[in-house]
Amino acid sequence: xxxxxxxxxxxxxxxxxxxxxxxxxxxxxxxxxxxxxxxxxxxxxxxxxxxxxxxxxxxxxxxxxxxxxxxxxxxxxxxxxxxxxxxxxxxxxxxxxxxxxxxxxxxxxxxxxxxxxxxxxxxxxxxxxxxxxxxxxxxxxxxxxxxxxxxxxxxxxxxxxxxxxxxxxxxxxxxxxxxxxxxxxxxxxxxxxxxxxxxxxxxxxxxxxxxxxxxxxxxxxxxxxxxxxxxxxxxxxxxxxxxxxxxxxxxxxxxxxxxxxxxxxxxxxxxxxxxxxxxxxxxxxxxxxxxxxxxxxxxxxxxxxxxxxxxxxxxxxxxxxxxxxxxxxxxxxxxxxxxxxxxxxxxxxxxxxxxxxxxxxxxxxxxxxxxxxxxxxxxxxxxxxxxxxxxxxxxxxxxxxxxxxxxxxxxxxxxxxxxxxxxxxxxxxxxxxxxxxxxxxxxxxxxxxxxxxxxxxxxxxxxxxxxxxxxxxxxxxxxxxxxxxxxxxxxxxxxxxxxxxxxxxxxxxxxxxxxxxxxxxxxxxxxxxxxxxxxxxxxxxxxxxxxxxxxxxxxxx
RNA sequence: UGGCCUAUGGUGUAACUGGUAACACGUCUGAUUUUGGUUCAGAAGAGUCUAGGUUCGAGCCCUAGUAGGCCAACCA
Numbered sequence: 001x002x003x004x005x006x007x008x009x010x011x012x013x014x015x016x017x018x019x020x021x022x023x024x025x026x027x028x029x030x031x032x033x034x035x036x037x038x039x040x041x042x043x044x045x046x047x048x049x050x051x052x053x054x055x056x057x058x059x060x061x062x063x064x065x066x067x068x069x070x071x072x073x074x075x076x077x078x079x080x081x082x083x084x085x086x087x088x089x090x091x092x093x094x095x096x097x098x099x100x101x102x103x104x105x106x107x108x109x110x111x112x113x114x115x116x117x118x119x120x121x122x123x124x125x126x127x128x129x130x131x132x133x134x135x136x137x138x139x140x141x142x143x144x145x146x147x148x149x150x151x152x153x154x155x156x157x158x159x160x161x162x163x164x165x166x167x168x169x170x171x172x173x174x175x176x177x178x179x180x181x182x183x184x185x186x187x188x189x190x191x192x193x194x195x196x197x198x199x200x201x202x203x204x205x206x207x208x209x210x211x212x213x214x215x216x217x218x219x220x221x222x223x224x225x226x227x228x229x230x231x232x233x234x235x236x237x238x239x240x241x242x243x244x245x246x247x248x249x250x251x252x253x254x255x256x257x258x259x260x261x262x263x264x265x266x267x268x269x270x271x272x273x274x275x276x277x278x279x280x281x282x283x284x285x286x287x288x289x290x291x292x293x294x295x296x297x298x299x300x301x302x303x304x305x306x307x308x309x310x311x312x313x314x315x316x317x318x319x320x321x322x323x324x325x326x327x328x329x330x331x332x333x334x335x336x337x338x339x340x341x342x343x344x345x346x347x348x349x350x351x352x353x354x355x356x357x358x359x360x361x362x363x364x365x366x367x368x369x370x371x372x373x374x375x376x377x378x379x380x381x382x383x384x385x386x387x388x389x390x391x392x393x394x395x396x397x398x399x400x401x402x403x404x405x406x407x408x409x410x411x412x413x414x415x416x417x418x419x420x421x422x423x424x425x426x427x428x429x430x431x432x433x434x435x436x437x438x439x440x441x442x443x444x445x446x447x448x449x450x451x452x453x454x455x456x457x458x459x460x461x462x463x464x465x466x467x468x469x470x471x472x473x474x475x476x477x478x479x480x481x482x483x484x485x486x487x488x489x490x491x492x493x494x495x496x497x498x499x500x501x502x503x504x505x506x507x508x509x510x511x512x513x514x515x516x517x518x519x520x521x522x523x524x525x526x527x528x529x530x531x532x533x534x535x536x537x538x539x540x541x542x543x544x545x546x547x548x549x550x551x552x553x554x555x556x557x
Numbered sequence: 558u559g560g561c562c563u564a565u566g567g568u569g570u571a572a573c574u575g576g577u578a579a580c581a582c583g584u585c586u587g588a589u590u591u592u593g594g595u596u597c598a599g600a601a602g603a604g605u606c607u608a609g610g611u612u613c614g615a616g617c618c619c620u621a622g623u624a625g626g627c628c629a630a631c632c633a
């Protein structure tokens with residue numbers, strides 16, 4: 001079979017033909033610890049780690065921690081946990097802050113080569129001088145300070161002699177460049193803010209452009225993969241690398257790919273934190289969030305997430321992937337791996353009038369796709385619950401469930417026939433009375449047990465069933481592309497029904513469930529035991545429903 | 558009044574140094590089924606943004622246009 005390579009793998013393949021060997025290859029995943037990782041990051045991780053696996057080269061996990069204003073250790077820990085859960089094995093954990101000293105010395109080298117200078121204007125003035133994409137910028141009046149003066153000022157900046165905003169260090173490139181990033185970008189700013197790792201050792205912090213490429217170089221990264229919006233940064237990336245006094249190693253190559261977008265959700269960290277701050281969701285790990293922690297809590301298996309981003313592929317064009325693909329990946333995995341359980345989410349009482357025994361134990365397969373999972377006992381007796389939706393007094397031919405005078409099989413149990421209903425004063429159905437075919441017991445081998453009836457429905461024994469809480473989710477947004485809108489616009493399309501809490505009844509086998517265990521509730525979908533669930537208060541989160549064929553449920557019948 | 562990136566069925570990706578479009582999801586049929594699930598068999602759906610050019614031959618190369626995205630943070 002022909003190997004299907006994405007464009008990045010093709011570049012690497014070419015590089016391998018030329019001046020690179022497999023030993024030269026090295027990758028990195030460089031998140032900023034300023035929030036939770038989302039499914040888009042899984043794409044970046046999968047790319048880097050699968051490349052690492054393919055070429056047997058190392059992949060570093062590097063925290064891009066140059067902005068103490070937004071970053072903290074909790075995010076670092078959550079990210080590490082996410083990688084562990086996803087099963088990505090990195091060579092080592094690095095921090096950009098490990099390189100602060102080296103970066104500082106290299107900055108001095110740039111000053112000495114007249115490639116950097118201290119500017120003493122405020123940020124507004126500097127921004128103004130930068131011009132616009134259509135208009136060239138102007139040189140700063142401080143651009144031609146002497147090397148000695150620059151050295152002294154920069155040293156004083158480092159030693160805390162100035163206030164925030166008083167000076168910055170800038171690269172001396174070209175104020176008339178068509179690329180705004182090349183118009184003397186700021187390399188360092190003064191910030192009196194404690195950093196979660198370097199504490200108060202530094203009061204000047206390097207900015208992204210002066211950090212990233214250099215960090216890649218220090219770690220001997222060969223291919224530095226990032227998203228499309230960094231394309232203009234590449235010119236700067238290369239420029240900085242060229243200025244370094246050190247040229248022992250091969251210079252890393254920045255390659256950009258399109259980030260992942262998912263329909264009906266938002267992906268930008270700014271929007272995600274907005275949802276958290278506004279209290280629209282419960283937190284970063286709310287099951288409706290596209291964060292890794294949220295998807296995990298929702299019940300998506302890590303393997304499904306990885307499979308999903310792998311199928312989605314890597315390219316350079318903007319994309320919005322249909323959420324249906326994610327659900328497909330989840331179902332495919334869950335169908336094979338999750339045990340079945342009968343749970344009634346919206347109960348209707350059924351009395352089997354001709355059932356004389358006090359009750360009995362029946363058996364059900366735990367997973368028809370995996371016989372090694374064995375069977376479980378299921379309690380059956382005279383009174384049971386079925387789904388309200390599974391009964392209609394009068395029905396048409398397409399209704400494969402229970403109705404008066406019609407037969408249906410109770411999964412793993414008997415065939416029953418509905419005889420009459422009992423209604424309350426408002427005319428609502430309170431009970432359905434049925435008769436059962438005693439010889440039709442599932443698996444009993446009798447002729448009657450092999451009878452074909454129109455449908456099979458799930459049920460639970462009324463007396464022995466366990467009440468459970470079920471969180472049912474819909475997408476957070478009603479429109480397909482909420483990410484393209486401003487926060488205020490986005491709010492208008494919030495789905496008010498994205499969370500529905502149901503009280504259901506589960507067969508008693510549910511008592512053995514453990515937090516994060518996944519089940520298929522038969523005929524309903526896939527569910528996970530919430531991480532905060534316990535024996536006295538069992539909580540399930542619905543991951544995704546079973547695939548449903550479009551069937552006409554014409555109410556007039 | 559600029560620079561850069563992108564353009565292939567509904568969606569996402571393929572098509573190795575040019576040889577008339579493939580895969581997955583989704584959709585639709587049918588079979589099987591004690592889950593309207595799974596599984597199995599099959600179908601429809603694009604002639605590759607537009608116009609030129611090079612070539613025996615272009616989705617791939619060139620030119621121009623159009624459309625979308627990114628760039629004016631002391632964020633990453």
